Amino acid sequence: MSPTRRTILTAFLAAPALSVLGDVPSLAQGEQLSLPRTPACDDEHELTTAQTEGPYFKPDAPLRHDLVSHSPVAESIIIAGFVLDTACRPIPGALVQVWHADSTGAYDNAGYRFRGFHYADERGRWWFSTIVPAAYPGRTRHYHFKVQRPGDRILTTQLYFPDEALNRRDRLFDERLLLRLQKAADGRFGRYDFIV
Numbered sequence: 001m002s003p004t005r006r007t008i009l010t011a012f013l014a015a016p017a018l019s020v021l022g023d024v025p026s027l028a029q030g031e032q033l034s035l036p037r038t039p040a041c042d043d044e045h046e047l048t049t050a051q052t053e054g055p056y057f058k059p060d061a062p063l064r065h066d067l068v069s070h071s072p073v074a075e076s077i078i079i080a081g082f083v084l085d086t087a088c089r090p091i092p093g094a095l096v097q098v099w100h101a102d103s104t105g106a107y108d109n110a111g112y113r114f115r116g117f118h119y120a121d122e123r124g125r126w127w128f129s130t131i132v133p134a135a136y137p138g139r140t141r142h143y144h145f146k147v148q149r150p151g152d153r154i155l156t157t158q159l160y161f162p163d164e165a166l167n168r169r170d171r172l173f174d175e176r177l178l179l180r181l182q183k184a185a186d187g188r189f190g191r192y193d194f195i196v
Contacts, residue, residue: 008078008182008189047086048194049176051158054144056107061097061115067130074103076187079159079179080127083120083147083194090124091196097146098128105136117146132161132188140166140173147194155196 068076083094097117101107108114114133120126135141141161148154159177160167167173179190 008184047196048147048155048157049174050155051172051174051177053146053156054158056101056109057099057144057146058109058112058115061099061117062112063118064116065118065128067098067114067116067128074131076129077132077190078127078129078187079143079190079192080125081191081193082124083126083149083196084124085149086195088195090120091149092120092122092124093150094120094124094126094194094196095146095148095150096120096126096194098130098143100130100143101133101136103131103134105134126194135164135166138170140164140170142170142172145194147196149196152196155194157194159190159192161190 068074079098083091083096085091095117096119097115099107099115102114114130116128118126118128133141133143141164143159144156145159146154146156157177158172159179160173160175162178162181167175177192179192182189182191
């Protein structure tokens with residue numbers, strides 16, 4: 001039986017930082033979390049690629065991990081990872097903010113559906129429970145992020161889904177910003193480690 005998103009997230013949060021950065025943490029009943037670390041943290045330790053903020057950013061997003069309650073019928077996903085420095089050391093307290101379209105490709109510009117932020121924990125980990133956004137004219141599926149290490153510059157970027165047909169036609173798509181996805185019994189789990 002496939003693990004659930006919660007089981008995968010629990011394994012991710014329970015594993016020591018060095019274990020998750022290097023090897024794969026164990027799940028219950030001997031299953032493995034098959035999400036390799038982000039390529040940028042393997043060899044070159046380059047900063048995460050910046051991308052445009054786009055027209056739909058709103059300041060003052062609420063502090064929260066759970067965005068999925070805004071659309072219980074859409075496909076659920078947990079997106080998670082680390083905020084790291086160029087030596088691949090975790091950055092505790094880094095701000096991580098996300099915003100994205102809903103399951104029809106629309107952004108909530110009047111309120112704060114599918115918008116939120118929180119701070120990376122003491123091991124540099126971040127996570128959001130949300131939905132898989134729809135593509136919309138001119139754009140493939142994606143998430144917008146702002147990531148800031150305490151007292152430093154803000155990285156603005158976007159994360160993308162692998163194997164999407166529209167990736168090739170989206171002029172902003174960058175394969176260095178692909179989520180690592182794992183299918184779970186109740187949705188998907190995506191991983192990306194930001195290097196700032």
